[in-house]
Amino acid sequence: GLTLLGTSGAANAEKVYRLKMAESWQTNFPIFGDAPRNMAAMAEKMSNGRLKITIDSANKHKAPFGVFDMVRAGQYDMGHSASYYWKGKVPNTLYFTTMPFGMTAPEQYAWFYHGGGMQLMEKVYGKFNLLSFPGGNTSNQMGGWFQKEINSLEDLKGLKMRIPGFAGEVLAKLGASPTNIPPGELYTALERRTIDALEWVGPSLDLRMGFHKIAPYYYTGWHEPATELQFMINKRSWDRLPEDLQEILRVAMRTAAYDMYIQSYHESSENLAVLDSEYPNVKIRTFPEDVMTALRKANDELLAEKAKEDPLAKEILESQANYLKKVRHWTDISDKAYLNSISVSK
Amino acid sequence: MLLKAEKIIDRFSDFLGNVSAIIFLLMLANVFIDVLMRYVFNDVSIAMQEMEWHLYAAMFMLGVPYTLRTGGHVRVDLVYEGLSVKRKSIIDIAGGLLFLLPFCLLVGWYGVGFAHEAYLLGEKSGDPGGLTHRWIIKAVIPFAFFATAVSGVAMILNAIIALKDEHETHSDRGLL
Amino acid sequence: MIGIVMFFVALLMLIFGFPVAFTFGGVALIFGVIAEGPDMFAFMPFRIQSIMENVTLMAVPLFIFMGIVLQKTRLAEQLLEAMGKLFGGVRGGLAISTVLVGALLAASTGVVGASVVAMGLISLPVMLKYNYDKSLACGTICASGTLGQIIPPSIILIILGDVLGIPVGDLFQAAVGPGVVLIGIYVIYILIYSWVKPEAAPALPLDDDVEHRHQMYGRALKAIIPPLALILIVLGSIFAGVATPTESSALGGVGALLLALVYRQFSWKMVFESAQETVKVTAMVFAILLGATAFSMAFSYTGGDYIVEDVLSALPGGTMGFLILSMIAIMILGFFIDFVEISFIIVPILAPVADAMGIAPLWFAILIAMNLQTSFLTPPFGFSLFYLKGVAPAGIKTTDIYRGVIPFILMQVGVVISILLFPEWYGLLD
Ligand code: NA
Numbered sequence: 001g002l003t004l005l006g007t008s009g010a011a012n013a014e015k016v017y018r019l020k021m022a023e024s025w026q027t028n029f030p031i032f033g034d035a036p037r038n039m040a041a042m043a044e045k046m047s048n049g050r051l052k053i054t055i056d057s058a059n060k061h062k063a064p065f066g067v068f069d070m071v072r073a074g075q076y077d078m079g080h081s082a083s084y085y086w087k088g089k090v091p092n093t094l095y096f097t098t099m100p101f102g103m104t105a106p107e108q109y110a111w112f113y114h115g116g117g118m119q120l121m122e123k124v125y126g127k128f129n130l131l132s133f134p135g136g137n138t139s140n141q142m143g144g145w146f147q148k149e150i151n152s153l154e155d156l157k158g159l160k161m162r163i164p165g166f167a168g169e170v171l172a173k174l175g176a177s178p179t180n181i182p183p184g185e186l187y188t189a190l191e192r193r194t195i196d197a198l199e200w201v202g203p204s205l206d207l208r209m210g211f212h213k214i215a216p217y218y219y220t221g222w223h224e225p226a227t228e229l230q231f232m233i234n235k236r237s238w239d240r241l242p243e244d245l246q247e248i249l250r251v252a253m254r255t256a257a258y259d260m261y262i263q264s265y266h267e268s269s270e271n272l273a274v275l276d277s278e279y280p281n282v283k284i285r286t287f288p289e290d291v292m293t294a295l296r297k298a299n300d301e302l303l304a305e306k307a308k309e310d311p312l313a314k315e316i317l318e319s320q321a322n323y324l325k326k327v328r329h330w331t332d333i334s335d336k337a338y339l340n341s342i343s344v345s346k
Numbered sequence: 347m348l349l350k351a352e353k354i355i356d357r358f359s360d361f362l363g364n365v366s367a368i369i370f371l372l373m374l375a376n377v378f379i380d381v382l383m384r385y386v387f388n389d390v391s392i393a394m395q396e397m398e399w400h401l402y403a404a405m406f407m408l409g410v411p412y413t414l415r416t417g418g419h420v421r422v423d424l425v426y427e428g429l430s431v432k433r434k435s436i437i438d439i440a441g442g443l444l445f446l447l448p449f450c451l452l453v454g455w456y457g458v459g460f461a462h463e464a465y466l467l468g469e470k471s472g473d474p475g476g477l478t479h480r481w482i483i484k485a486v487i488p489f490a491f492f493a494t495a496v497s498g499v500a501m502i503l504n505a506i507i508a509l510k511d512e513h514e515t516h517s518d519r520g521l522l
Numbered sequence: 523m524i525g526i527v528m529f530f531v532a533l534l535m536l537i538f539g540f541p542v543a544f545t546f547g548g549v550a551l552i553f554g555v556i557a558e559g560p561d562m563f564a565f566m567p568f569r570i571q572s573i574m575e576n577v578t579l580m581a582v583p584l585f586i587f588m589g590i591v592l593q594k595t596r597l598a599e600q601l602l603e604a605m606g607k608l609f610g611g612v613r614g615g616l617a618i619s620t621v622l623v624g625a626l627l628a629a630s631t632g633v634v635g636a637s638v639v640a641m642g643l644i645s646l647p648v649m650l651k652y653n654y655d656k657s658l659a660c661g662t663i664c665a666s667g668t669l670g671q672i673i674p675p676s677i678i679l680i681i682l683g684d685v686l687g688i689p690v691g692d693l694f695q696a697a698v699g700p701g702v703v704l705i706g707i708y709v710i711y712i713l714i715y716s717w718v719k720p721e722a723a724p725a726l727p728l729d730d731d732v733e734h735r736h737q738m739y740g741r742a743l744k745a746i747i748p749p750l751a752l753i754l755i756v757l758g759s760i761f762a763g764v765a766t767p768t769e770s771s772a773l774g775g776v777g778a779l780l781l782a783l784v785y786r787q788f789s790w791k792m793v794f795e796s797a798q799e800t801v802k803v804t805a806m807v808f809a810i811l812l813g814a815t816a817f818s819m820a821f822s823y824t825g826g827d828y829i830v831e832d833v834l835s836a837l838p839g840g841t842m843g844f845l846i847l848s849m850i851a852i853m854i855l856g857f858f859i860d861f862v863e864i865s866f867i868i869v870p871i872l873a874p875v876a877d878a879m880g881i882a883p884l885w886f887a888i889l890i891a892m893n894l895q896t897s898f899l900t901p902p903f904g905f906s907l908f909y910l911k912g913v914a915p916a917g918i919k920t921t922d923i924y925r926g927v928i929p930f931i932l933m934q935v936g937v938v939i940s941i942l943l944f945p946e947w948y949g950l951l952d
């Protein structure tokens with residue numbers, strides 16, 4: 001819980017507010033774990049030491065997927081996790097991390113802060129006495145490591161792939177077999193071809209898993225174009241903070257999220273360079289057009305089903321689809337056109 | 347009277363042991379079938395894969411009270427081994443009242459809220475085609491801990507009986 | 523400070539002989555509630571669920587079942603006797619066979635509880651039957667059952683790879699050398715021990731007549747084939763990509779039932795009784811895990827983790843000095859903290875220092891892995907010791923096990939020292 005310390009007669013300004021935060025990551029997990037620590041350090045500095053946030057990693061609380069419940073129950077004041085982890089408890093939390101064929105990171109940030117995303121997120125989380133904020137972006141994730149090349153839809157049939165969640169559902173519609181493998185056994189399973197493929201994150205975090213030594217194909221992404229992590233706060237803990245500290249916390253979270261996005265971008269480029277120079281045999285591939293078209297069709301059908309089942313899901317999906325349409329037009333004639341034009345002139 | 351109460355509890359613990367044994371065999375078959383289906387038929391069922399850990403978890407959780415009843419929980423016998431039946435009984439009564447019962451009851455108590463929460467949210471697997479009704483497997487936690495507390499009561503009764511009559515108790519808990 | 527006091531109280535309480543699992547849980551409860559109030563225990567269901575969902579540990583009941591079926595059908599006994607006889611008049615043949623079977627099991631799982639218990643069920647009764655010294659038998663089983671930690675595939679190496687940022691494949695490769703050395707040293711130790719003390723590990727009786735002896739070799743080979751085939755199925759299914767390491771243990775269980783069928787030992791009664799015993803032993807192992815998770819929860823939430831961090835970050839410099847002190851620290855912590863926690867909490871504190879000193883990450887990782895393996899064997903909180911005690915016949919005392927593992931601990935420490943002094947022998951420097 002939240003505790004107040006400090007001299008009783010002194011001004012409000014001297015009170016120290018302590019918040020306890022649970023993260024879903026193991027101690028010292030790079031990038032993901034840097035975001036909450038960076039946030040806590042900023043908040044403490046900006047508040048001149050009045051706001052102190054301590055962070056417990058998954059190895060302390062042992063419940064990476066229990067952060068939602070623990071913050072909701074007040075066992076922790078805050079959490080750092082990912083919204084789509086809670087879709088088994090609250091289905092509509094799925095939409096606030098990333099969606100296959102969805103927005104890129106800048107587009108999605110624009111949707112959160114200017115396109116109604118934050119309000120929709122509040123609609124979903126408010127019922128549970130929680131506040132949720134963007135918590136850092138991994139940038140575009142890779143499509144995964146494959147033992148065989150995917151040349152046609154036929155190659156997806158019976159493909160045993162470790163790919164959890166909604167993207168797995170999309171692949172399953174095309175005849176692939178999403179498979180659960182505990183992370184500790186992924187390496188052996190892929191090496192021995194117990195599974196044909198798996199997805200992890202991107203160069204920033206994949207290289208330490210060693211997959212590049214055992215799988216020849218690294219596919220570009222389609223299913224997690226902008227994975228956004230999440231800060232969540234118990235509403236009671238939030239309400240107990242004075243207004244200035246609330247604002248400091250808000251700014252610290254937003255800045256830490258941005259910092260994580262650029263850190264991911266940097267680490268991915270660094271690690272990709274390592275991959276290029278030290279493992280030239282790894283072939284980077286993109287799914288052929290007919291596969292992409294079929295995946296997209298399956299994705300649309302599944303989303304239509306979700307929208308039919310739940311009016312709030314419909315509202316969120318429509319908001320995302322409408323915003324994407326508008327913002328992508330700008331992306332196309334700004335970044336995309338720029339990249340296309342300069343690659344032609346090279 | 348004590349003996350009768352102990353016997354009834356023991357029968358309950360034995361019943362849980364039998365249930366666990368059946369669950370274990372189901373789990374063995376489940377894993378085997380999953381491997382076979384994936385390797386031979388390239389067919390993977392997320393529900394069946396999740397059923398593996400549901401069965402496995404239920405098996406060892408429900409096995410804990412049964413193992414207590416059969417005296418299967420490890421003891422460090424540096425001192426215990428050489429003690430008289432009377433002293434052993436005192437250790438079991440004290441340990442039961444001080445350690446086992448409070449621990450099981452407190453964890454069981456918090457387990458109720460934990461499972462209830464899952465029930466209220468209608469929690470299910472986050473993976474496509476996964477199992478629904480997550481509250482059932484979560485409810486195994488309070489159930490198993492309460493059952494272990496009940497089995498612990500039988501252990502204490504057994505020790506009381508042994509304390510009264512230092513020669514015989516009807517069940518073998520490693521006491522005699 | 524509470525964490526340290528709690529540790530010694532638990533130690534004292536364990537000696538009274540109340541079941542280990544509930545002593546851990548009860549001590550954690552008393553200290554946790556006094557220090558932080560009962561609400562700390564609201565974390566327990568989450569911790570229990572993470573054990574329930576840890577399917578890697580599913581290998582524990584499955585290997586136990588395989589072991590029990592092999593034991594009930596006497597197939598395991600025949601295997602070990604046959605292997606013992608193949609080593610001819612060599613004393614200690616049974617113990618050497620145990621080490622070799624343990625090494626094979628180790629290559630198919632990284633879960634220590636599974637192989638210690640399976641080995642305890644399979645080879646302890648046989649060694650006792652042939653009048654082996656209890657301590658030697660227990661020490662051999664604990665040590666060879668714990669090999670799964672260092673011989674790939676191994677959970678600990680995967681976790682260390684993640685924490686230290688080393689590709690798992692490199693680690694697996696690097697661990698093979700030290701693992702083989704360890705096996706070799708165990709075998710040499712058993713040979714010397716049984717040469718010095720023949721009554722501790724008697725050779726199996728052999729026929730004097732040469733012709734009979736040839737027949738015996740034939741019989742021995744026949745007895746070895748089925749269980750060995752089983753182990754090969756388990757290993758083979760991993761290497762051929764048929765099953766994950768965890769799933770392969772289920773193939774082992776089903777395979778054991780098929781063998782029982784082939785050797786006309788199968789009955790539904792046998793199957794159900796084996797399942798019942800499996801439940802009993804599995805619940806024993808997991809109850810310890812449940813008690814231990816309460817203990818480590820109370821330890822860390824009352825500030826124990828900060829004490830550990832402070833002590834470690836104050837370790838003095840100098841490459842050798844740092845390595846030696848951090849190895850000693852890890853070994854001491856291994857007395858009461860689970861290896862997963864050591865890897866995630868302790869190693870990240872030490873890793874940057876090691877990095878700054880230019881210590882090769884592979885070298886550091888293998889040192890830690892060997893060290894953690896040793897911590898499974900160290901009394902009083904060595905998990906392997908509890909597991910073996912849980913399946914050992916009534917005549918085996920805790921003291922037999924403690925006495926038995928000491929030489930093996932010393933051998934392990936010796937190997938750790940050799941890695942420390944001569945990493946180039948093991949190819950750990952590039
Ligand atoms: Na292993």
Ligand code: NA
Pocket residue numbers: 856857858897898899900901903904905
């Ligand atoms: Na230990």
